[in-house]
Amino acid sequence: MMDAGRHPNIELLSYSAVVDVQGYVGNFQVRVKKKPRYIDLTKCTGCGECVKECPVEVDSEFEVGLTKRKAIYRPFAQAIPPAFVIDKRPSPCKSTCPAHIPVQGYIALIGQGKYDKALALIRETTAFVGTLGRVCHHPCELECKRKDVEAPLAICALKRFAYDVAAPTAPPPAPVERVYGEKVAIVGTGPAGLSAAYDLVRMGYGVTVYEALPVAGGMLAVGIPAYRLPKDVLQQEIDYIKALGVEIKLNTPIGRDGGPTLEDLRRDYDAVFLAVGAHRSRQLNVPGEDLPGVLHSTDFLRALNLGQEVKIGKRVAVIGGGNAAIDAARSALRLGSQVTIVYRRSRAEMPAIPAEVDAAEEEGIAFHFLATPVRILGENGRMTAMECIRMELGAPDESGRRRPVPVPSSEFTLEVDTVIVSIGQQPDLAPLAGVEATGWGTLTADPDTMATPVEGVFAGGDAVTGPASAVWAVAAGKRAAESIHRYLRGLDLRQGRVFEWPKAADIQVEIPAGIEKAARREMAALPMAERKSTFKEVELGFTEEEARAEAARCLSCAVCSECQECVKLCEAKAIDHNMREEFVDLEVGTIIVATGFADFDPTRLPQYSYGRSPNILTGMEFERLTSAGGPTGGEILTAEGKVPERVAIIHCVGSRDVNANRHCSRVCCMYALKHAHLVREMTGAEVYEFYMDMRTFGKGYEEFYERVQEDGVIFVRGRGTEVRVREDGKLVVRAEDTNLGRPVSATVDMVILGTGMEARPDADQVARLFGLGRTADGFFAEAHPKLRPVETNTEGVFLAGTCQGPRDVPDTVAHASAAAAQALALMSKGVVTISPTVSHVLTRFCTGCGKCVLACPYNAISLNGDGKAEVNAALCKGCGTCAAACPSDAIVPLHFTDDQLVAQIVGVLQ
Amino acid sequence: MSGDGFEPRIVAFLCNWCSYAGADTAGVSRLELPPNILPVRVMCSGRVSAEMVLKALLSGADGVLVLGCHIGDCHYGSGNHRTVKRIPLLRRLMTYMGIEPDRLRLDWVSGAEAGHFAKITTEFVEAVRALGPLSLPLREDLDTG
Numbered sequence A: 001m002m003d004a005g006r007h008p009n010i011e012l013l014s015y016s017a018v019v020d021v022q023g024y025v026g027n028f029q030v031r032v033k034k035k036p037r038y039i040d041l042t043k044c045t046g047c048g049e050c051v052k053e054c055p056v057e058v059d060s061e062f063e064v065g066l067t068k069r070k071a072i073y074r075p076f077a078q079a080i081p082p083a084f085v086i087d088k089r090p091s092p093c094k095s096t097c098p099a100h101i102p103v104q105g106y107i108a109l110i111g112q113g114k115y116d117k118a119l120a121l122i123r124e125t126t127a128f129v130g131t132l133g134r135v136c137h138h139p140c141e142l143e144c145k146r147k148d149v150e151a152p153l154a155i156c157a158l159k160r161f162a163y164d165v166a167a168p169t170a171p172p173p174a175p176v177e178r179v180y181g182e183k184v185a186i187v188g189t190g191p192a193g194l195s196a197a198y199d200l201v202r203m204g205y206g207v208t209v210y211e212a213l214p215v216a217g218g219m220l221a222v223g224i225p226a227y228r229l230p231k232d233v234l235q236q237e238i239d240y241i242k243a244l245g246v247e248i249k250l251n252t253p254i255g256r257d258g259g260p261t262l263e264d265l266r267r268d269y270d271a272v273f274l275a276v277g278a279h280r281s282r283q284l285n286v287p288g289e290d291l292p293g294v295l296h297s298t299d300f301l302r303a304l305n306l307g308q309e310v311k312i313g314k315r316v317a318v319i320g321g322g323n324a325a326i327d328a329a330r331s332a333l334r335l336g337s338q339v340t341i342v343y344r345r346s347r348a349e350m351p352a353i354p355a356e357v358d359a360a361e362e363e364g365i366a367f368h369f370l371a372t373p374v375r376i377l378g379e380n381g382r383m384t385a386m387e388c389i390r391m392e393l394g395a396p397d398e399s400g401r402r403r404p405v406p407v408p409s410s411e412f413t414l415e416v417d418t419v420i421v422s423i424g425q426q427p428d429l430a431p432l433a434g435v436e437a438t439g440w441g442t443l444t445a446d447p448d449t450m451a452t453p454v455e456g457v458f459a460g461g462d463a464v465t466g467p468a469s470a471v472w473a474v475a476a477g478k479r480a481a482e483s484i485h486r487y488l489r490g491l492d493l494r495q496g497r498v499f500e501w502p503k504a505a506d507i508q509v510e511i512p513a514g515i516e517k518a519a520r521r522e523m524a525a526l527p528m529a530e531r532k533s534t535f536k537e538v539e540l541g542f543t544e545e546e547a548r549a550e551a552a553r554c555l556s557c558a559v560c561s562e563c564q565e566c567v568k569l570c571e572a573k574a575i576d577h578n579m580r581e582e583f584v585d586l587e588v589g590t591i592i593v594a595t596g597f598a599d600f601d602p603t604r605l606p607q608y609s610y611g612r613s614p615n616i617l618t619g620m621e622f623e624r625l626t627s628a629g630g631p632t633g634g635e636i637l638t639a640e641g642k643v644p645e646r647v648a649i650i651h652c653v654g655s656r657d658v659n660a661n662r663h664c665s666r667v668c669c670m671y672a673l674k675h676a677h678l679v680r681e682m683t684g685a686e687v688y689e690f691y692m693d694m695r696t697f698g699k700g701y702e703e704f705y706e707r708v709q710e711d712g713v714i715f716v717r718g719r720g721t722e723v724r725v726r727e728d729g730k731l732v733v734r735a736e737d738t739n740l741g742r743p744v745s746a747t748v749d750m751v752i753l754g755t756g757m758e759a760r761p762d763a764d765q766v767a768r769l770f771g772l773g774r775t776a777d778g779f780f781a782e783a784h785p786k787l788r789p790v791e792t793n794t795e796g797v798f799l800a801g802t803c804q805g806p807r808d809v810p811d812t813v814a815h816a817s818a819a820a821a822q823a824l825a826l827m828s829k830g831v832v833t834i835s836p837t838v839s840h841v842l843t844r845f846c847t848g849c850g851k852c853v854l855a856c857p858y859n860a861i862s863l864n865g866d867g868k869a870e871v872n873a874a875l876c877k878g879c880g881t882c883a884a885a886c887p888s889d890a891i892v893p894l895h896f897t898d899d900q901l902v903a904q905i906v907g908v909l910q
Numbered sequence B: 001m002s003g004d005g006f007e008p009r010i011v012a013f014l015c016n017w018c019s020y021a022g023a024d025t026a027g028v029s030r031l032e033l034p035p036n037i038l039p040v041r042v043m044c045s046g047r048v049s050a051e052m053v054l055k056a057l058l059s060g061a062d063g064v065l066v067l068g069c070h071i072g073d074c075h076y077g078s079g080n081h082r083t084v085k086r087i088p089l090l091r092r093l094m095t096y097m098g099i100e101p102d103r104l105r106l107d108w109v110s111g112a113e114a115g116h117f118a119k120i121t122t123e124f125v126e127a128v129r130a131l132g133p134l135s136l137p138l139r140e141d142l143d144t145g
């Protein structure tokens, strides 16, 4: 193998798959997909340093799950090439996260106690670690695969933990050096605007952010109350962004109150990003709305958050079901009022984060679902009550939610003195002359690139989507930053970017068998009395223990967590996490298919109890157990670490069995004898070997069988029919001894199943790719069972090894050598002899209709200068489809001409 | 109808790569096959033109069976895509000519499906036996040649 790897004329394309084959013998075009290895083969020295800090461990495929390997690994010690590879797959959490934060990475780092590194890793994607860790609506948790075990991970709370433990002591960042001369203006300091600023400044651009309000942070600062997001957390994260070199101009509205206009920005800056949010509250449009005591949630929360004095009454009704409504209600409660939320749909339709709704209810807020105000009543200019009407849910509207319709004569009255309206917000676009708005009153921008129709102007966040959520705003800001960079560098806005990530539902994750359930941790909360009367933070965060335990529940769906620890250790600088898959186009004359076999999976035959005891092994597992590099260093031990006293070996598991495969797998008898010999020699244990027939088919094999008989192995002729796991862990094997003609059983410490070989599960796809046939057993079909064992029906394609049928190593080597010889013989000739069954055009009959051109599967026919069909004999395979299509019998497949076939038909009928 | 000793004669067009191989496998496996099947090997089921089918019927066959590779498995990639369009058209044409369309059948047999080959041929022979001999008044006079 080593020699093949080093040979100058052999190029190994490892970690690759053939995806397309075109052409014909001597002229194949093969397209190969090279999976990203994330390691530069030319640089990797194979030293193995990188493995040390990798936090992810999974079962080793090579050791058939008996040992663990890291996410960065060398498939096995003698692997060719000897370089490492990173096993990286999509994970539901990172795919679902709108900002695509490497969730599993920071969870793995937290699990190892590397909190600084976890924080630094999240900060590579976003500066809002403590903020998102508190207010994110965490769609990732809905998709976390751990939900299939018991409950999703507390991903959001873990992010918060990383911030809480590591941020206070993390050194402040140094300003980023300017790389590019261009400057970008950003309007709005919400999560969208500041995320774009964060990414752009780190790329090396000059960034100025304009903010109308006296504080930065957008709705994070003036919408979300302090009991959910303490002011110092947000401020610290904004300071972090500023420290990198972002300039923030507060109290500077764009396009109004004397501030610069959009035109000014377009002139003075090289690009503009509009992230103005959605702050204009929608009106109720009911009588009495102008009474004093009617407030809007955005104004109410802004005033509260800015520390201004706010006056509300004793009995407050909040109208709406979004986050702003819940926040307004919980804030009013904290100011000492009695609060009722009135929402026109049911609880399930509420757009607010469900946990927030629960918290509001716990704190004593009343809910009126399926109700809406019809008028606000007043006396002497003072509010006295609000009249509502009950609603029921009708047909779904364009948002997919069922539209509420009023129930006639169901009015009722609530006695209130304050009404806080929170039924939605729109962006205030009036000051931004020149931009385009949608029918919804939001800004028009491409949802992928964030480009607006105005040259050099981009937009994102709530201003484009309408009120959404912080993480979507972060994601929009990041996308806009990348687009602005491309725009300024004259690059295509789309090329090579991934806008659609795999859907969580399409991501296959194998949940390890026998995984132990572990309850999801929840954060402790402030005592209720304090919650109701102060604006202190309600959720208290994880303790270190809780965080570590929670992190340990992660299933490592993506395997590689992208924590970047390996990159830091690799001295050769060979690791590149951004590698993408590549396609290589090869021109080859011949193809040898050597795709191998699949080991029979004994769980398909439940009578053997495979998987129910760790001491029931497949032949392959036993091979690994006895290997010096294996889990026990080559010693034969039970899972309990004891030397077995009695061992049973069962032949033909999954072979010669109508319930599995009918074929004989050929190699199992001999490997089972080898196993028996090893067990006798190394442990002296009693060995019972259950066999149907002993097939010692090769040179020296019968002699070996005799020797094993002399070893004292007890041979029982008859199929092992059942393995039962006894309560004490012992294994009871039953069989029928066909020599004695009666059932027998043996109680043993270890069972080795002689699992057979079968065609690989992807054999069908491979067969189609290379134009191969398959025999009834599923293996690839050779051209002739006796005379042409390595050729296939597709000329120039040969078979080598077990993809064609079960065989042992010497036979595989022989078969492969034969395939090589056949391929060489073909190539050294340099010409191919094709079969004479090709089509031929009788020019005088050809009308040039072109039907044959369309019919030919090989494009072997074309119309020549005279408008007549012409066959390229090298391409024609002689299928004759053209002849059947030709309306004037002008094209004849030689040896299968019409006359010849008709003669045959007439002949057989005589 | 089968009581009168009528033995239908069936021309079976077998593509070289799948169905002919399937027939071969059936023979090697010593499966019982109806002797009524008269095989004609073609390279691909796509080679079987309307003319071939009609010629067989006019020359005395009581039924015609066209067997090819399963869709997707055609040795020539798409040869059988043509067959799949052609045969239903031919069956309609046969209806016009006053021939029961069920005397023509298209099916797929892979090289490994010996049992399937035996089953299809046996079934088809029985179906044609039930239809009785094909009587074409003009059989002798008609000639497509």
Ligand SMILES: Cc1cc2nc3c(=O)[nH]c(=O)nc-3n(C[C@H](O)[C@H](O)[C@H](O)COP(=O)(O)OP(=O)(O)OC[C@H]3O[C@@H](n4cnc5c(N)ncnc54)[C@H](O)[C@@H]3O)c2cc1C
Pocket: A135, A136, A137, A187, A188, A189, A190, A191, A192, A193, A210, A211, A212, A213, A216, A217, A218, A219, A220, A223, A224, A225, A252, A253, A254, A255, A256, A275, A276, A277, A278, A279, A301, A323, A324, A325, A327, A328, A353, A428, A431, A460, A461, A462, A463, A467, A468, A469, A470, A471, A473
């Ligand atoms: C009360 C409330 C609670 C919420 N709770 C949550 C939550 O728990 N979780 C969650 O994920 N999301 C929540 N959201 C939604 C989230 O806050 C927003 O989706 C997010 O802040 C939108 O970010 P943005 O950058 O697009 O806009 P914003 O955060 O609104 O920022 C826009 C900024 O632009 C400024 N601006 C506007 N016009 C101009 C102008 N002409 N010149 C200069 N500056 C201007 C504004 O003053 C503002 O600072 C909540 C929203 C509200 C209102």
Ligand code: SF4
Pocket: A091, A092, A093, A094, A103, A104, A107, A143, A144, A145, A146, A153, A155, A553, A554, A555, A556, A557, A558
């Ligand atoms: S188990 Fe871990 S990797 Fe998988 S989705 Fe959940 S957090 Fe992500």
Ligand code: SF4
Pocket: A841, A845, A846, A847, A848, A849, A850, A851, A852, A853, A868, A869, A885, A886, A887, A888, A889, A890, A891
């Ligand atoms: S189908 Fe026949 S007539 Fe038409 S171009 Fe081909 S050979 Fe000529």
Ligand code: FES
Pocket: B015, B016, B017, B018, B019, B043, B044, B045, B046, B067, B068, B069, B074, B075, B076, B077, B079, B080
């Ligand atoms: S080769 Fe069998 S149908 Fe085309």
